[in-house]
Amino acid sequence: MVIVMAPGATDAQIDAVITRVTTAGGEAFVSRGDTRTIVGLVGDVDKFHGLNLRTLPGVAEVVRISTPFKLVSRQHHPDMSTVYVGETRVPIGPDTFTLIAGPCAVETPEQTLEAAQMALAAGATLLRGGAFKPRSSPYAFQGLGERGLQILADVRAETGLPVVTEVVDVADVELVASYADMLQIGTRNAQNFTLLQAVGDIGKPVMLKRGMSSTIEEWLMAAEYIAQRGNLDIVLCERGIRTFEKATRNTLDIAAVPVAHDLSHLPIVVDPSHSGGRRDLVVPLSRAAIAVGADGIIVDVHPHPESALCDGPQALVDSDLRALATAVRQLAPLSDRRPAAPLGR
Amino acid sequence: MVIVMAPGATDAQIDAVITRVTTAGGEAFVSRGDTRTIVGLVGDVDKFHGLNLRTLPGVAEVVRISTPFKLVSRQHHPDMSTVYVGETRVPIGPDTFTLIAGPCAVETPEQTLEAAQMALAAGATLLRGGAFKPRSSPYAFQGLGERGLQILADVRAETGLPVVTEVVDVADVELVASYADMLQIGTRNAQNFTLLQAVGDIGKPVMLKRGMSSTIEEWLMAAEYIAQRGNLDIVLCERGIRTFEKATRNTLDIAAVPVAHDLSHLPIVVDPSHSGGRRDLVVPLSRAAIAVGADGIIVDVHPHPESALCDGPQALVDSDLRALATAVRQLAPLSDRRPAAPLGR
Amino acid sequence: MVIVMAPGATDAQIDAVITRVTTAGGEAFVSRGDTRTIVGLVGDVDKFHGLNLRTLPGVAEVVRISTPFKLVSRQHHPDMSTVYVGETRVPIGPDTFTLIAGPCAVETPEQTLEAAQMALAAGATLLRGGAFKPRSSPYAFQGLGERGLQILADVRAETGLPVVTEVVDVADVELVASYADMLQIGTRNAQNFTLLQAVGDIGKPVMLKRGMSSTIEEWLMAAEYIAQRGNLDIVLCERGIRTFEKATRNTLDIAAVPVAHDLSHLPIVVDPSHSGGRRDLVVPLSRAAIAVGADGIIVDVHPHPESALCDGPQALVDSDLRALATAVRQLAPLSDRRPAAPLGR
Amino acid sequence: MVIVMAPGATDAQIDAVITRVTTAGGEAFVSRGDTRTIVGLVGDVDKFHGLNLRTLPGVAEVVRISTPFKLVSRQHHPDMSTVYVGETRVPIGPDTFTLIAGPCAVETPEQTLEAAQMALAAGATLLRGGAFKPRSSPYAFQGLGERGLQILADVRAETGLPVVTEVVDVADVELVASYADMLQIGTRNAQNFTLLQAVGDIGKPVMLKRGMSSTIEEWLMAAEYIAQRGNLDIVLCERGIRTFEKATRNTLDIAAVPVAHDLSHLPIVVDPSHSGGRRDLVVPLSRAAIAVGADGIIVDVHPHPESALCDGPQALVDSDLRALATAVRQLAPLSDRRPAAPLGR
Incomplete structure (x- = not known):
């Protein structure tokens, strides 16, 4: 100092x-x-x-000279960490590239299963899907709640894909953790410190989205809140920041991947769906994410985007998924990564 | 549409x-x-x-053509609302200018009482003070919790000033409401929708800070979450937004006051302490807030800023408070407002 | 360092x-x-x-520890400077409040004269008006050029108001200086360093608008470019910065006034017309500017906004101007300032 | 509308x-x-x-419904354009990937030649180098001017690499065009409309950097200013925008590449050196740029970064250049591009 x-x-x-x-x-x-x-x-x-x-x-x-985070810092932990998700232990870490896909919101068993099958066909090894949806408007669809969690668990049983889903309230952490394999903290809760502590306590892997106006340092401090409770199974997720540009929903800060890798040993994935907010940008941004060195991506897919209850305009359809699968297959090895596969119990 | x-x-x-x-x-x-x-x-x-x-x-x-909020919109409610706080019914609304002051964080009974007396002397009619402090770092002082609430209640008994204090967790809403006269939602929880609903349910007046990257429309949507639960006693608080400028902690969006007044019937106060983050800016920014037409301001005071556990560099001391009192006395009448006084039960 | x-x-x-x-x-x-x-x-x-x-x-x-600007810094020049404009020496400085008003663009002799008379009636002592208009679109009206300068000079002869007008090209600096009393550098040229040097060389007073994405430090460095050529007759103009907020054209950084006053001895005026971009915000923002301690404001007026060729939606009309005159009369003395009057030759 | x-x-x-x-x-x-x-x-x-x-x-x-630009719009010009630079006609367009490299500033003949040879060895087919340097501080090195242009021409004669160099003043456009093969408009002049018109008139290829706070639409409007003068040999250059993030100098808006490709037929290159401002980010960001579909990149190289007069901390050295050459060789074909080679006269 x-x-x-x-x-x-x-x-x-x-x-x-x-x-x-x-x-x-x-x-x-x-x-x-x-x-x-x-x-x-x-x-x-x-x-x-x-x-x-x-x-x-x-x-x-x-x-201030030194960094304010410790447990998540790379300074005393130079090797990159790998986080394993689910009973089948799907890795997210330095040697692999993990594709996480699924519907923005769980709507019905059929839609969720169909989306999961699309995800599987594209090479995804983790299923995303929202049961609790934080929405800017109180009049928008807020998710199915526990019924959505049950659907996700059923689809996991059917497809073998471990489940990543968001939790928005401290009171729901135990419930969500009882169904999910990985808990997601959304951008609006990036500095909801009591929620961060609660997912730290529960001990399941956490995907921590960057706040839409968080600096990289603040994001790592948020991770430190989780780590401080004894949970180091944290995956960072870059999902775009808020700027003056209006052509995209958020501005994907692609440099955040190497910057965070330099500062922290935690894995980092990119969300090309919510950053751009446009279907036509998902594959190009995914390609950029793989090439820049991300440990994975998380994308929205929907069997019928035109009737989606949430974020339909950015959901991938079949042809996009084939392009995405090709991108992973071709580009990941050039970053010295193999597509992530379950390691088994 | x-x-x-x-x-x-x-x-x-x-x-x-x-x-x-x-x-x-x-x-x-x-x-x-x-x-x-x-x-x-x-x-x-x-x-x-x-x-x-x-x-x-x-x-x-x-x-989209029409505004997405309804209950807080001025469209069907052209008259501005007044919110009354505490048993003595201190007004925040179109005819008055309300000075809210107190320590950023409650540290000791003595410090809190001394700060409250400074506030009173400057003409404040509401006492602010944090018992639950959301901090970017898990290693920073996080507030005294319920003991802080008790101190605030004691100081209220001593001074007669109703208490405004922050709540950061749904689980604490009842506890905080049992001590406080007005609940504050902080900038980091501006889109914590379950918390917004919980303070909507509890029915006490709410001060809703703008998210540091919230548009004015999103801020009003957050207010709509509270209103939808039947609680319209909401006061908006502009506290600066995040920009590229580094000379101040945040950029006070002074135009947000007339813009929000145009869109919504809710009162709006300005926080010149947290926006600038510098003691020397608090009085000038307060003057701007009064002149632009704000319904009040909320400022940090501390009897001994050099030993404050939180945000000492922006806390006002005695001489600043005299300048602030002068500003309110001279400028508020020019905006057709009288200093807010308790109406009594 | x-x-x-x-x-x-x-x-x-x-x-x-x-x-x-x-x-x-x-x-x-x-x-x-x-x-x-x-x-x-x-x-x-x-x-x-x-x-x-x-x-x-x-x-x-x-x-870096020390500030990178010298000539415009207050460090070795603690007293605030006054800049005098025109043959009648209208002051802009610490003891006065200067109202600058006029049409965004000069369109016709009649429109310009009428706008100048509106300005005069409201208490303005300097006339603004654009002859060279930098426009985002090459298809938009670009100003009358030298013919506009001639109109401004004629209106000055008629009204006695010294003229402030923008220069956008090094090649035009001599021409503009031969007609104008003060040269304006617009926000898009805030880092056009050759233009800054050219207006430094010509020796006339300069109004330097802040770049829409300039930090306060960069703005003062731009002023240093002018000062380094021996011209210290510089007035800073805060006109809003670019942020994510969409309700206003730019976000007026009202704190920039006390921050710049703290760092530099140069006067600073506020442009409430271009920052908000809405007529209904001009008077409230002007009030904020006076109360925060600005040395003046510069506003758009137009006798017939509905037929203006440039920025009609933000131009003040007669009733607004009366409200503005009242604001200056009432608020400026509370900041220890008198309305600026020409000192005469 | x-x-x-x-x-x-x-x-x-x-x-x-x-x-x-x-x-x-x-x-x-x-x-x-x-x-x-x-x-x-x-x-x-x-x-x-x-x-x-x-x-x-x-x-x-x-x-407004329709886009405000016409000549550069893809709406009436669905095929992507290729711009050819220099006597040897180096292409920048949809079938190729063009590596542009060279020193940030021309300092000496030896340094420039050495940098050019490094660039050549890495596969660059165009040489960048600044003779006129716009610097935030008037006390910083401003470039060698015409002598720098002469050095660039000599190095072109020696290496065969066509030259890209910045012009900052309308008065210099003819001079710079007499030496250079492509004129660069820097970020600070992105809305210097008279300069845009002047490089439109001169008829040489132009590289147009995005303003650090320009929306993509404004950037394309700036290109329209050049095109309107009859010059459609324009290459867009994304170089990062200004945000609140401090870990990088600017935030590279990688999505701008597919967005601009969707809106305009002009080629677009990425500047990973000035966006990140850190040497360790240049190769990762270059990889992202190739994978996202950019038509080229422009990077800083310097034989002795530790004594560079400008932006040494971001200049690539030999080992980085080998990594960059590998990235182009491996990744460009996956975007259906071949490394750009001179076509000859």
Whole structure:
């Protein structure tokens, strides 16, 4: 941590900073320049944060140097992690490329099964599907709730695909975890810290979507909330951020993949469906995601997009899925990855 | 709602749109241009949303015309609402200007009482203070929880100031409501829909902060979630949005005040402390808020900012509070408002 | 300047940094922490920038401490500047509030004169009007060019109002300066550095609009380009930045006024017309601008907005202008300012 | 174009809209809903824009339907264009993948030649290099000017690589065009319309960088300015947009490639160096660009990044270039592209 003093800071003000730091057990190194003095701090950064140095007279700025996350940081954990999902242990990690597919929302047993079969045919090894749907409007379809979870479990029994599904309320975490193989935290709950702690406690793998206005650092701090409860089975999911551009629903931050890989040992997948919000962009963005080094993608599929209750305009249909399967087959090996297959129990 | 057909849309595709609309009980008016055809829909817009018209072949775009919120809209409720807080019924509404002040976080009984007395002296009629603090880092101070609520209640008994405090978890709503006079929904929970519904159910006044990346429309949709549960005692709070500018913590969207007043009958207050994140900006931004027509402001005060456990750098001290009191006294009348006073039971 | 070494940086890498700095005549202070080492530099910062320290092995980050602008900085020039415009020396500065008004685009002599008379009646002491109009579409009205300048000069002769008008091309700077009293640099040219240098050379007062995606620091650097050519008669103009919010054309960054006043001695005015893009927002935003401490505002007026060739929807009409005049009269004195009047030659 | 009337619009107001439209030779189709009436316009859209319909009483909104660009639109030009650069006619278009590489700034003949040889070895067929450098600070290195152009021409003679270089001032367009094979418009000049017109007039191929806060539509409108002068040899360059994320210099909008390809027949290349601003991101982002379907990339290389006068931290060195060459060789064929080779005169 570095303390930058204001141009006119007095010696007494500089001394006050030093005293407060050393009293707390830290060391302070002073560099006096012509117009400004800076003080470098060495010691326990977390303790320094509690010192409120920025409010001391004469202090212009406090510059943090070290990253604020620990358990999810790559600094003390240089090897990339692999997260295994479901009884069949489908891997998401550095050696594989995992295709996760399914309907945005579970509507009926038939629609869900059909979507799962489409997903399977395209090479997916995990099934996504929403039973609890957070919607901007209270008048929009909010999901089938527990009945949707039951349908997902039935389709898993039929197809063998482990299930990823969203949880939106702390009160539902146990219920959702009793059906699902992986819990998803959506973009609107990216900083719902009590929910993050609850999925940390439950111990199942978690897919953590980036908040639509979260920096990469804040996203990793959200992961740290989960990790701190003893659950390190976390997969990050880049799903686009909010910008001024209107041609797409969100702006896919493709650079977030290598940046997060550099900062954290957690796997990261990309959601090309919700970032673009347009069916014609899903395959190109998926190709970009594979090539940039993502550990997987998660896409919407629907047997009849024109009657979908949620996000029909972005759902893939059969021909798209064939293009997607080809992309995975051709591009993943060039990133030194094999398509992810269940390892079995 | 207007359906814009793609340039090469066929007559059959246009007919398919018309059929789907009329089957659902709507009317469709067709305007055929040289390069494009547009179809204007008349009827029940909510029903049209369920038709998935955007996924039909030949459809390029679906343009929504009417606003998606109803209960909080000014369209059928042209008079501005007043929300009354606490047993003494402190108003927030079109005729008054309400100063809400207090510590960012409740730390000790002494600090909270001292802050409340500073607030009172400056003319505040509501006390803010956080017992549950959502923090980006799991390693930061998270608030005192119920003990903080008790302190707030004690200070209310001592000073007479009704209490505004944040709730972050559905499971805590009843607890917080049993102590507080007004529940605050923070920016990170602006789209935590189950929490919005829960505070809607509990029936106490709610202060709804804008999400840091919420559009004004999304913010009003969040209010609609509360209203739909029968609770219309909602006060909007503009607290800055996230942009590329780094000199301030967030960018205060001052235009949101007249824009929201135009769209909704709900009162709106401004938070100059969290938007700027700098003590020297609080008074200027408060002045702007009064002059632009806000119904109140909510500010951080702390008797000893240099030892504050949360957001010390933005807390006002005594001299700032005098400047703030002067601003309210001078500027509010020029916006045809009187300082808000308790009406008594 | 502070050099942050990467966690695993070797002593040799740290020494290489020190050597490069001391060879260039600087001093380097080393703070060795448990996980990282930081090196504080003292000396000529501009020289350090040329050293490319960020590319040296083992360097994680280079943190700049001092501000990169000098001539426009308040650091060595604590008193606020006043810029005087026109033969009658209309002031823009700390003691006055200056109302600048006129048509977005000059269309005809009659329209311009009528707009100027509306402006005068509202208390304006400077006339704005565009002869060269940068438009997003090449098919939109681009202004009357020199004929528009002539009209402005004629209206100045008739009304006595000095003229502010935009210049968009280096080749036109002399021409525009021969007619105008103040040259405006528009938001799209905020980083057109050759144009900035050219208006610096010509020596007339300049109104520098903020780029729609410029940070406040970049804006002040743009001003530095003008200042470096010996022209310090610069007025900053905040006109809104680009964000995700769609209800307004741009988001007025009202905090930019006190932030820029803190960093720079240059006056700053606010453009409530182009930031909001809506007539109904102009008066509220103007009120906010006066109350926050701006040195003036610049607004669009048009005698017949419904036939305006440019930005009619945001032009003020007579009744708005009366409300604006009232706002200036009532609010400016509360910011210790008097309405700006010509000082005479 | 669709006119949305306000909820309470009167019949007289609706009639006034219709009259204005039909007087101008258009047709108006009226759809009367329960709460709102909409009017669909058919006819010459450009003429409608001049009617100022948004300022008429009772009009709530004017929704544009057709795209505002024509010459660069794919609507009447469904086949993708190929732009040929230099005497040897290096193609940038739908069948090829073009690698453009070179130093950010031309510093010396040796450095430029060495960089060009690195570029050649990696498979580049066009040389980039800046002689006029727009820099945020007036105190930063601004480029060698004409001497830099001469060096680029000498290196072209030596290596056979056609030259792409930036022009920042209308006054320099002829000079730069006399040396260069392709003129680059930088991000800060993306809406410098007189410069766009000047490079349109000169008739040489143009690389048009996206403005850092330009929407895709505005970027295509900027291209329309060039095209309108008779020059359709335009290559779009996506170089990242400005967002709140701080880990990268800009946020590469990878979806802009398929979106722009959908809207326009112009080729589009990606700049992974300036978007990320970090050397370690250049190869991953290049891989994403190839896979998403870009027509080429433009990257910074430098023989000695640690002494570069501009943007050293993002310049590729030899080992990166080998990885980049591998990526082009492996990935481009999977997008049905061959590496671009000169066609000869």
